[in-house]
Amino acid sequence: MRSNADETINRIREIAYSEGDRRARAAAIAELIRVVGDHRWVGLYDVGPSLIAAIAWTGLKAPSHPTFPVNQGLNGAAVTACAPIVVQDVRNDSRYLTTFGSTLAEAIFPVLSPTGQVLGTxxxxxxxxxxxxxxxxxxxxxCTTVIAGLWD
Incomplete structure (x- = not known):
């Protein structure tokens, strides 16, 4: 991490539970995660009964798959498992849905409700x-534990 994780977590919590446009709050959270972790791209997704849909993202461009079936890709695998999926080399994982040709590693972390339902990723x-x-x-x-306010 490039800066103090506790300070960043507190800032993310403040944004998640603040008033205002949900997409704008999600975009601000994605940007904080991206910058602090020195990542190329970060997106936040809603998880519905049959679809996963992008709420907001930060990076060079929009995802190639802004919505996709809940059983596809690494996002789908994380939702099905109700657990994080971290792939250190996506070229070796057939579940990877190509979003950007230059992606080499991807991490998906589900956001869970208090009852264990996957709300987003x-x-x-x-x-x-x-x-x-x-x-x-x-x-x-x-981060997954402090952004649940986006789903309230």
Missing amino acids: IDVESDRVNAFSAEDEAFLSR
């Missing part, structure tokens, strides 16, 4: 193989 992409450290994974896991 944090999707982080990197143009480096082995981009996610244990510290990155711990930070992203903490």
Whole structure:
């Protein structure tokens, strides 16, 4: 992490539970996660009964798949497992849905309700193989617990 994780988590919590446009709050959270982790792209997604849909993202461009079936891709795998999926080299994982040709590593962290239902996901992409450290994974896991306000 490039800065103090506790300060960033507190800022993310403030944004998640603040008033205002949900997409704008989600975009601000995605940008904080992207900058602090030095990631190339970060997106936040809603998870419905049959579709996963992008709420907001930050990085060079919009995702190639802004919506897709809940059983597809690494997002779908994380939703099905109700657990994070971290792939350090997407070229070796057939579940990867190509969003950007330069993505080499991707991490998906589900956001869970108090009852364990998957509400959404944090999707982080990197143009480096082995981009996610244990510290990155711990930070992203903490983020999932403080952004639930986006689904209130």
